[in-house]
Amino acid sequence: MKDRKRKPDxxxxxxxxxxxxxxxxLMAISLVTIIVxxxxxxxxxxxxxxxxxxxxxxxxxxxxxxxxxADLLDIRQILNGANYNIVQQFDISxxxxxxxxxxxxxxxxxxxxxxxxxxPKGNLIASEPVAAEKKNVKVxxxxxxxxxxxxxxxIHFSTPHIQELFEDGSYRYQWVVSLSRYVDVNKGETxxxxxxxxxxxxxxxxxxxxxxxxxxxxxxxxxTSQDGEMIYHPRGTELNRGLFEENSLDxxxxxxxxxxxxxxxxxxxxxxxxxxxxxxxxxxxxxxxxQAANYKNxxxxxxxxxLVLLVMLLEGxxxxxxxxxxxxxxxxxxxxxxxxxxxxxxxxxxxxxIRHLGHSVQKSYEQIEKLMDEIIRQQNERRxxxxxxxxxxxxxxxxxxxxxxxxxxxxxxxxEAAVRMISELAKLLRVSLSRxxxxxxxxxxLQHSRSYMNIQLARYKERFKTEFRIEExxxxxxxxxxxxQPILENAIYYGVGNMDEDDGGMIIVSxxxxxxxxxxxxxxxxxxMREEVLENILTDxxxxxxxxxxxxxxxxxxxxxxxxxxxxxLSIESEPxxxxxxxxxxxxxxxTPENAEALELQKYIQRRPGG
Amino acid sequence: xxxxxxxxxxxxxxLLLMAVFFVWKIFDQNVAEPRxxxxxxxxxxxxxxxxxxxxxxxAAENNVHMIICNTEEIDxxxxxxxxxxxxxxxxxxxxxxxxxxxxxxENMLKKECGNKPYLLIADGxxxxxxxxxxxxxxxxxxxxxxxxxxRLRTKKxxxxxxADWKMSEAVQAEIxxxxxxxxxxxxxxxxxxxxxxxxxxxxxxKKETKADALVVLxxxxxxxxxxxxxxxxxxxxxLYGVGYSLxxxxxxxxxxxxxxxxxxxxxxxxxxxxxxTKRIEHRSYKMQGYITEYQVLGKENFSMxxxxxxxxxxxx
Numbered sequence: 001m002k003d004r005k006r007k008p009d010x011x012x013x014x015x016x017x018x019x020x021x022x023x024x025x026l027m028a029i030s031l032v033t034i035i036v037x038x039x040x041x042x043x044x045x046x047x048x049x050x051x052x053x054x055x056x057x058x059x060x061x062x063x064x065x066x067x068x069x070a071d072l073l074d075i076r077q078i079l080n081g082a083n084y085n086i087v088q089q090f091d092i093s094x095x096x097x098x099x100x101x102x103x104x105x106x107x108x109x110x111x112x113x114x115x116x117x118x119x120p121k122g123n124l125i126a127s128e129p130v131a132a133e134k135k136n137v138k139v140x141x142x143x144x145x146x147x148x149x150x151x152x153x154x155i156h157f158s159t160p161h162i163q164e165l166f167e168d169g170s171y172r173y174q175w176v177v178s179l180s181r182y183v184d185v186n187k188g189e190t191x192x193x194x195x196x197x198x199x200x201x202x203x204x205x206x207x208x209x210x211x212x213x214x215x216x217x218x219x220x221x222x223x224t225s226q227d228g229e230m231i232y233h234p235r236g237t238e239l240n241r242g243l244f245e246e247n248s249l250d251x252x253x254x255x256x257x258x259x260x261x262x263x264x265x266x267x268x269x270x271x272x273x274x275x276x277x278x279x280x281x282x283x284x285x286x287x288x289x290x291q292a293a294n295y296k297n298x299x300x301x302x303x304x305x306x307l308v309l310l311v312m313l314l315e316g317x318x319x320x321x322x323x324x325x326x327x328x329x330x331x332x333x334x335x336x337x338x339x340x341x342x343x344x345x346x347x348x349x350x351x352x353x354i355r356h357l358g359h360s361v362q363k364s365y366e367q368i369e370k371l372m373d374e375i376i377r378q379q380n381e382r383r384x385x386x387x388x389x390x391x392x393x394x395x396x397x398x399x400x401x402x403x404x405x406x407x408x409x410x411x412x413x414x415x416e417a418a419v420r421m422i423s424e425l426a427k428l429l430r431v432s433l434s435r436x437x438x439x440x441x442x443x444x445x446l447q448h449s450r451s452y453m454n455i456q457l458a459r460y461k462e463r464f465k466t467e468f469r470i471e472e473x474x475x476x477x478x479x480x481x482x483x484x485q486p487i488l489e490n491a492i493y494y495g496v497g498n499m500d501e502d503d504g505g506m507i508i509v510s511x512x513x514x515x516x517x518x519x520x521x522x523x524x525x526x527x528x529m530r531e532e533v534l535e536n537i538l539t540d541x542x543x544x545x546x547x548x549x550x551x552x553x554x555x556x557x558x559x560x561x562x563x564x565x566x567x568x569x570l571s572i573e574s575e576p577x578x579x580x581x582x583x584x585x586x587x588x589x590x591x592t593p594e595n596a597e598a599l600e601l602q603k604y605i606q607r608r609p610g611g
Numbered sequence: 612x613x614x615x616x617x618x619x620x621x622x623x624x625x626l627l628l629m630a631v632f633f634v635w636k637i638f639d640q641n642v643a644e645p646r647x648x649x650x651x652x653x654x655x656x657x658x659x660x661x662x663x664x665x666x667x668x669x670a671a672e673n674n675v676h677m678i679i680c681n682t683e684e685i686d687x688x689x690x691x692x693x694x695x696x697x698x699x700x701x702x703x704x705x706x707x708x709x710x711x712x713x714x715x716x717e718n719m720l721k722k723e724c725g726n727k728p729y730l731l732i733a734d735g736x737x738x739x740x741x742x743x744x745x746x747x748x749x750x751x752x753x754x755x756x757x758x759x760x761x762r763l764r765t766k767k768x769x770x771x772x773x774a775d776w777k778m779s780e781a782v783q784a785e786i787x788x789x790x791x792x793x794x795x796x797x798x799x800x801x802x803x804x805x806x807x808x809x810x811x812x813x814x815x816x817k818k819e820t821k822a823d824a825l826v827v828l829x830x831x832x833x834x835x836x837x838x839x840x841x842x843x844x845x846x847x848x849x850l851y852g853v854g855y856s857l858x859x860x861x862x863x864x865x866x867x868x869x870x871x872x873x874x875x876x877x878x879x880x881x882x883x884x885x886x887x888t889k890r891i892e893h894r895s896y897k898m899q900g901y902i903t904e905y906q907v908l909g910k911e912n913f914s915m916x917x918x919x920x921x922x923x924x925x926x927x
Contacts, residue, residue: 020615161915161920162915162920162923164915167865168861171857171858171861171862172857172861173857173860173861173923173926175924175927202927206927235668235672236924237664237665237668237877237924237925238668238881240921240922240924240925241875241877241878241881241904241921243881297637300633300634300636300637301633301637303629303630303633304630304633304634304637307626307627307629307630307633308627308630310626311623311626311627311630314619314622314623314626315623318619
């Protein structure tokens, strides 16, 4: 058979009580539900926020584009007015021209910085307001001039720039957006051409853009040319210094609509709207960081709500699990108390199932108890009948052997000895009968043994000697009757019985108290026993030679153990040609009628601790 | 059983603690913005336009409330002290200060600002052994001086220098750079005068020997001379100097100033607010000084190119 090492039962370590299981399950369900609900809510809110931000930005972009369209249309109309109603209508050298030119400027001076007419060589023909030209200014090299020359049918819009045309006594630089177009100039009889320039104040665009950017809450709007060149950006100065990045080149390529792009290392939603005629792109940017800032606040709400809910559920679930498991725990506790030896009532309460369980357990215990009592009663009866059987084995043998000895004596005319023998037999029988009791005092058992030995000594012609060394204190203790005599009988038959008188055969019976036990030793110096006999003498009845009384020491051993328990009985030591020593170990129980009766009913031993 | 109950109570307590933390975070977002006071001499002056614009932009980006103190000329530490005290009563979290001229300014700032962080935006502090310990955001004045010197060494000429306060570290650095650039050239510094309070500087330089070129390290005086040149009331030495305003650039554009270094006021303003905000938000943060950019403009090759337009956009 292989030596299998048993692994420690890991299931035992994780065994949970029912309350913990119910609580764990409830908490797991609650946790999953709350987290899933929280995430769904958060996701829904996030989408709603994103949509709102994008919708608002789209609306702003649309409104601003409309406004810019209107403003730029005004400016174009001014330029067209200057062209069709003044430049083409009046002779440039006429007074009306100057007056109309001046009037147009004055009427729109809130929007336009200057109005100027140049001839094809770049010489200034007229300007409003009237100002000295800056020295060394070459208008032909400026973008607005070249654009007007290149495509003569169109009005050209420049990107914002510092006006570099006229002297300005205010020590300031004027930011303008130049509108230029090729025009026919009415100069007397000869038709000539020229370039009409209208410098729109940059503030016209800047103010509109600034207004929408000032209260946008992180969302910002900028304006680029169709080439991605910046016209207005709320962080324009930072862009110029590289303190901020904007992906305007990509954004400007898009058609009108909403797009997700990556700019400055983060994702952003851009809303593109086109400004009419100019091709400029109005772009609203919803940076991810702005959205994130909005979510962050809501995220804290979600976290705080989840945590508070968790605390409440933890407490609630604990209450529920305690309530549900209470009857089971009560039932368990009462069953455990019952198992521990107490006799409490089994808990019956809680729901119908638990009540039914309680009733069943109660009924089971009652039945088990009944069965146990029945088994004990039956066992006692069995023991009694065994004891009775064993004792009934002894009595006929004794009687037979003794009567046989008396017969021999009478036949041998040894009347005195026969009388003594009969007297001893009478004593022996008195003890043997003992009014049917099994438990007698040790002194009666010793009296029985002495009577027996006196009979045997008479039979064996005093070929051996007997000695009793009994401590007085043990004489009034209980013993199972007729346990010494069979051993003495064996000591005679297998020990000293066959020895000559000269051999000095000796049987010593000694008794003493040791701790809580009594040891009665029957020692002879006879021929002793072989080892194999010794080994089987207390275990195998069939191998014990049936001499003498016919009752083996095994019977004595069994009776003592049946009466006092497994730890008591006989122990035998023997050496061939040296002798044998049999020790009877019994508990030291004072002989009283109560103790004797208790032992008879097999209750004394059960009452003793460890019995 | 008792042990389990204890565990539950601890878990519940921890969860509640976390819930309280998140509730606190919700309300924490509504806390008032940090307040920064900016103390500049003659706060309404045009030369601060770009600087204030940079500050405002950075304040908007960093959610900072900026208060620009309304000041006249701050001629010494005493005047500056009054402004600092006034703003301390105004529940200010930090200061951005243009240091007043005076030997006691540095000590006064340390004493008056106390545990409130402060940042200097130009080093007007008195020259001491080594550099000042206070973090300062400013251009490299020595390099500016060197650039001015490079322009003056092209021909033999006598140079006069006008500055605002002799002991200022910035002025000393500029003069040092100027000297380094002129070394080995035929141009020589003839004299160097420092403006005193209420002094008529035009009258003052008449007492000095005639110079071929004037290096004006005081932006106010440079504007004054440039304007006089524009009006035809000043004739004489060519004007070079350091200016902050659009007006000085326009004066150069008009040919009244021959060489001009313009520190990037926008960058100084932007960086200063950014830096002090970091310090206010994180107590352990150690503020750093920065060397900022500057624009150099010469009359002979002045043109409104894209770079200059971008630079001037900060004045818009």
